[in-house]
Structure formats: structure tokens, C-alpha cells
Amino acid sequence: MKLLTKFRRHSLARPALLILALVVVGLGYAGVNPQRSSAETETTQQVEQGKALFDLTCSSCHGLGAEGTSQGPTLIGVGAAAVDFQMGTGRMPAARREAQLPVREVNYSQEQIEAVAAYVASLGAGPAIPSSEQYSPEGLSDDEIARGGSLFRANCSACHGITGGGGAMPNGKFAPSLVDTSSRHIYEAMRTGPQQMPTFSKDVMPDQSVREIIGYLEDANGQPNHGGLTMGDAGPVSEGLWVFIIGIGGLSVVATWIAKKGARAR
Ligand code: HEC
Ligand code: HEC
Incomplete structure (x- = not known):
């Protein structure tokens, strides 16, 4: 008892207790919720990684905070799905302005794409990458x-x-x-x-x-x-062609035959 009273009067008692309390709360939190906090750091890391790649390859057109420039629209609120689609089909990063960006070879790993997607999603809610x-x-x-x-x-x-x-x-x-x-x-x-x-x-x-x-x-x-003739699978055009060849062709054979027969009968 005497020791405790002595300790309480010590000038460092308050700060020491405060630190002790913080440590206890911190350990308690980590113990109760270890998974969530590690998942959180993972997401934070992913967003940071995505931001770094974005600043390097996308910000020239979309702006440093993805707020848009004269060269590209804002990406705030387009969602992770838009980034996964645009980068996953090789449309983005665009090389230059053109009427329509073609589907191109993808030069980024899915991991990099998902990092940029996570960064863009962190700026504003939008459609997520689907499961x-x-x-x-x-x-x-x-x-x-x-x-x-x-x-x-x-x-x-x-x-x-x-x-x-x-x-x-x-x-x-x-x-x-x-x-x-x-x-x-x-x-x-x-x-x-x-x-x-x-x-x-x-x-x-x-x-x-x-x-x-x-x-x-x-x-x-x-x-x-699922069975049947594909006829080149080009739809109505090739189907029409086959109808033309077999249909008209067949009719002309029949017509020639009738004409010949008629000529003989006469
Ligand atoms: C008004 C015309 C229009 C309609 C209606 C439309 N699309 Fe599109 N779609 C487009 C255009 C234009 C593009 C190309 C966009 C680009 O290159 O950025 C596109 C792109 C796509 C792509 C991307 C293809 C690729 O090569 O990456 C898919 C997939 C797609 N459309 C599916 C659909 C589906 C499914 C529907 C119906 C539910 C639909 N579209 C309705 C005009 C249309
Ligand atoms: C040379 C300029 C340029 C660069 C670099 C560029 N973009 Fe784009 N981006 C555009 C333009 C212009 C559009 C709008 C036209 C279109 O959709 O084709 C666009 C559209 C988009 C969209 C669609 C927005 C929507 O409303 O759906 C996304 C997502 C996107 N860009 C992501 C990116 C990402 C991620 C990068 C970097 C990896 C990138 N862009 C690099 C010019 C650029």
C-alpha cells in the first residue's frame, strides 16, 4: 500500500499510466480483431500502390487526384469496375486522343490493375469489380x-x-x-x-x-x-448465299431439264 501511494505521488505516474492504458487497449484491440486490422493494412497498401501507378501513368490525362483535365474525364465515382474494364481490355492508358480507343494488348498484371482500381474506388463510390x-x-x-x-x-x-x-x-x-x-x-x-x-x-x-x-x-x-450447318457462321449473308446457290441453282437445273424434255416431245 505504501509503495503504491509513493508511486502515485511520483511526477511520472500520470504519463506512465496513460501509456500503460494505451498499450492495454491496443493489445486488446489487436487480440479481439486481428484479421480485420491486417486486411485493412492490406487494402491501404493496395490503394497506395495503385496511387503510385496512377500518378505515373494516368494522371497526365486524368489529373493528379483523378479530378480530370482537358485530356481526360474525371474518374471520381466511376468505380473499380470501370478501371478493371478499361485497363483489362487494353483501352487505358490511352496513348493519344482518338475517336475510339481500340482493344489492345494489356501490359499490366491483374494485381496492378486491381491496385489502380482500388485507388480509384477509394476516391468515390461506383460499381465494384464483380465476383x-x-x-x-x-x-x-x-x-x-x-x-x-x-x-x-x-x-x-x-x-x-x-x-x-x-x-x-x-x-x-x-x-x-x-x-x-x-x-x-x-x-x-x-x-x-x-x-x-x-x-x-x-x-x-x-x-x-x-x-x-x-x-x-x-x-x-x-x-x-449445337448441330446444324453453320454455313460460315456469318449470319444472314452466308445463309442467303446458300439459298441462292442451292435454290436458284436447283431451279435452273429443273428449268433446263423441262425445256430439253419439251423440245424432244415436239
Ligand atoms: C447505343 C449503342 C450500344 C448499345 C445499345 C450497347 N452497346 Fe455495348 N458498346 C457500344 C460501344 C460504342 C462500345 C465501345 C466503347 C469503347 O470502345 O469505349 C461498346 C462496348 C461494349 C463491350 C466491350 C467490348 C470489348 O471489346 O471490350 C461490351 C462487352 C458490350 N459493349 C456489351 C453490350 C451489351 C451486353 C449490351 C446490351 C445489354 C450493349 N453492349 C449495348 C455501344 C452499344
Ligand atoms: C492520353 C490520355 C489518357 C491516359 C494516359 C489515360 N486515360 Fe483514361 N481516358 C482518357 C479519355 C480521353 C477518356 C474518355 C474517352 C473514352 O472513354 O474512351 C478516358 C476514359 C477512362 C475511363 C472511363 C471513364 C468512365 O466514365 O467510364 C477510365 C476508367 C480510365 N480512363 C482510366 C484510366 C487509367 C486507370 C489510366 C492509367 C492506367 C488512364 N485512364 C490513362 C484519356 C487517358
Whole structure:
């Protein structure tokens, strides 16, 4: 008891107690919540890494805080999905201003892309990078894929063609072919609406409908072919050609035969 009283009177007692209290609280917190705090540092590191890469390769057009410049729009609020789509298809970083950026080879690792995406997402809320359950068409029934077909014809084919082969648009722009686009990038394009493409939000187009559209595109473009002649798979043009060759060709054979027979009978 005497020792304690002596200690309390000591001039360093208060600061020492304060530090002790802080250490106890800190240890307690770390003990209660170790996972969350390590996940948090991981995210912070990822955001910092992303910011460094962004400052180096994107800020010349999008600004040092992604607030936009005369060379590129603001990215505040576009979300991680927009960055994953733009960088993942090689559109960004743009080399120069052009009417429409082509799909190019990707020179960044998925890890780097996700870091930049995390940084951009930290600046303002927007669509997140989806998980595979959100876009994978695996396990869809034939009925659901057929529904994806009608959704695609109603919402997308005007620009992208009936089976997603692509199409021209005014002013030298074009809606690209969707044949080689990955399921994740299709999902992200719909949620972020690049350039002239409208944005399809979750209210308009729930994840299930997006999966059905992706299922339809895979079914229409990706083999396995479900039987029948593909006739070059170029749609109405080649089908018309075959009808022309076999149809008209066959008719002229029949006509020649009738004419010959008629001539003999006379
Ligand atoms: C040479 C200039 C330039 C550079 C460098 C550049 N961008 Fe862009 N970016 C643009 C322009 C212009 C647009 C708008 C036109 C378009 O969407 O094609 C754009 C659009 C975008 C969009 C779409 C925004 C939206 O509203 O959906 C994203 C995301 C994006 N850029 C990310 C990046 C990232 C990340 C980098 C760096 C890795 C980068 N950009 C580098 C010029 C640039
Ligand atoms: C008004 C015309 C229009 C409509 C409607 C439209 N798109 Fe697009 N889409 C575009 C344009 C233009 C681009 C190219 C944007 C760019 O290059 O930045 C594009 C790009 C895409 C891409 C990226 C392809 C790639 O090569 O990276 C996908 C995927 C896509 N659209 C899917 C869809 C789907 C699915 C629908 C229907 C739900 C749809 N689009 C409706 C015009 C359209």
C-alpha cells in the first residue's frame, strides 16, 4: 500500500499510466480483431500502390487526384469496375486522343490493375469489380439462355449485331464484336457504359439477366456448336448465299431439264 501511494505521488505516474492504458487497449484491440486490422493494412497498401501507378501513368490525362483535365474525364465515382474494364481490355492508358480507343494488348498484371482500381474506388463510390457468381453463365438452363437471347436482341443488338458480331456507328465509331470479350468484361461494360454505350444498372438489369445475356453470347459465338450447318457462321449473308446457290441453282437445273424434255416431245 505504501509503495503504491509513493508511486502515485511520483511526477511520472500520470504519463506512465496513460501509456500503460494505451498499450492495454491496443493489445486488446489487436487480440479481439486481428484479421480485420491486417486486411485493412492490406487494402491501404493496395490503394497506395495503385496511387503510385496512377500518378505515373494516368494522371497526365486524368489529373493528379483523378479530378480530370482537358485530356481526360474525371474518374471520381466511376468505380473499380470501370478501371478493371478499361485497363483489362487494353483501352487505358490511352496513348493519344482518338475517336475510339481500340482493344489492345494489356501490359499490366491483374494485381496492378486491381491496385489502380482500388485507388480509384477509394476516391468515390461506383460499381465494384464483380465476383464470378455475378457474371459466370455456368449452370444456366436452356430457357434462361433463350431469355438472354431476347434480352440481347432487345437491348444490345441494335449496336452490336444479332449475335454480337459488332457494328458501325456514326462519326467513325463502332460497337465492337463481343465474340472474344471475357464474361467479366461484358459484365463491367454493362455496368459502366463505356463511350456511347448506355449504362445498364442493377435496377434495370439484375445480375441474373446479365448472366443470361452472357450465357446467350457464349452459346451463340463460342463453340460447341449445337448441330446444324453453320454455313460460315456469318449470319444472314452466308445463309442467303446458300439459298441462292442451292435454290436458284436447283431451279435452273429443273428449268433446263423441262425445256430439253419439251423440245424432244415436239
Ligand atoms: C492520353 C490520355 C489518357 C491516359 C494516359 C489515360 N486515360 Fe483514361 N481516358 C482518357 C479519355 C480521353 C477518356 C474518355 C474517352 C473514352 O472513354 O474512351 C478516358 C476514359 C477512362 C475511363 C472511363 C471513364 C468512365 O466514365 O467510364 C477510365 C476508367 C480510365 N480512363 C482510366 C484510366 C487509367 C486507370 C489510366 C492509367 C492506367 C488512364 N485512364 C490513362 C484519356 C487517358
Ligand atoms: C447505343 C449503342 C450500344 C448499345 C445499345 C450497347 N452497346 Fe455495348 N458498346 C457500344 C460501344 C460504342 C462500345 C465501345 C466503347 C469503347 O470502345 O469505349 C461498346 C462496348 C461494349 C463491350 C466491350 C467490348 C470489348 O471489346 O471490350 C461490351 C462487352 C458490350 N459493349 C456489351 C453490350 C451489351 C451486353 C449490351 C446490351 C445489354 C450493349 N453492349 C449495348 C455501344 C452499344
